[in-house]
Structure formats: structure tokens, C-alpha cells
Amino acid sequence: MIVVDIETTGIDFNKCGIWQIGAFELENPLNIFFQDARIDEEDIVQESALKIIGKNEQELRNKELQSQKELIRNFFKWIENQKNRNCICQNPQFDLGFLSIRACRYGIKIPFEHRAFDLHSIGALRYMQVNGKTLIKDNQSNTSLSNILKFAGMSDNRKIHNALEDSKLTGECFFRLVYGKNLFPEYDKFQIPTYLKKED
Secondary structure, eight states, rough: OOEEEEEESOOOOTTEEEEEEEEETTTEEEEEEEEOOOOOTTTOHHHHHHHHHHHOOHHHHHHTTTTTHHHHHHHHHHHHHOOOEEEEESSOOOOOHHHHHHHHTTTOOOSSOOEEHHHHHHHHHHHHHHHHHHHHHHHHEEEOHHHHHHHTTTOOOOHHHHHHHHHHHHHHHHHHHHHSSSOOOGGTSSOOOTTOOOOO
16 A cells, blocks of 8 residues: 655645655555656745744745646656555545545546555544544644644654655554554554553
8 A cells, every 4th residue: 555645735636746656565665756846837826834844935946846737747657666556645635535536637547546555544533443532623624644643652753744744644553543553663662552552
């Protein structure tokens, strides 16, 4: 399976651009894809996105970077070499939705399955199994990656968002919630809570 995260210039699927993609193969976490690109001239940049990604608009439009179309084409070529093309995302509707809309715009064939594993839903289910309730705030699900990290015994130390780091955190949480095990050695320092551990 492929754990994937994208960084965009905002939340509007049709007007904002993708500038970074980070992914890895769950069965082989050393098999990584991580590239940046410049956004298209017509793409808008939302101020809220700049705060999240720690970039300015000039950096996102850097002509020396590959195009957004090349970024997506490179990512899809990488995916085509994977045996299992099912994706895992914190929010597949966002990440895969953005990628699908851009791919259609550029005339690029989409190589991944239309079904995906949703960490948000898995996290909400496991939280409910342990606590007898779901995380709700202002009448909406509050099962964010930050809250799933806490539930999985980790802490959210991100100052700015990075697609590779976010995909690795997503994969680590998925592994802890589903298998009760640690995935990446760099997260060994965070003990798995007893309520997630599996009996041998």
C-alpha cells in the first residue's frame, strides 16, 4: 500500500495548486517518493496555506522548479512500479481528489485505485472502541492527524507541514492503530499505549 500526502496552496480543488508530494510504500518504508514543483500561473495562493507550509508565494512560483504537471507525472510513474496501489491518507477525499482533478486537467492517466484507506475513519473507530465515544468539536469530527498522533502515543512537533513527514506520521499512526506496532525507528521514543498493543 502507498501512504501519500500532498501540500497545496489552499483548499480549493479547482483554483489552488499542488506544490509538494510525499509518499512511501508501507511494506517497504525505504521506498520513498518526495518532490516539489512550482504551481501553475493561474493557481491562487491562500494566506492560510502559507502559514501552514512556511513558504511565500514567490517560492511557490519559482521557475527553476519542475512544473506541477511534471511532478504529478513523476509521482504516477513511481506508483506504477508498486505492487499494491491502494493508498492510505489522513483524508483521501482531499489528497486523492486534488491529484485526480489535476491529472484530468493535464490529461494524465490515474494509476491508483479509486478506493483508499482513510486514517481519519480508522482513528475515529479505534478511539470510539477505546473510549466509547468519538472526538467531536463544534458538531464535527475532530479526528485530526494531531489528535490521532496523541491517541497513538505520539506528539505533534511539526512547526510547518512537509508532505514526506506528514505521510510518515500518517503511516506510523496507521501501523499503531491497525497492528499495535511501531513502523519507523525514528518514532521508537514514543511508546505505544497499552490500549493499542496487540496480544502475542
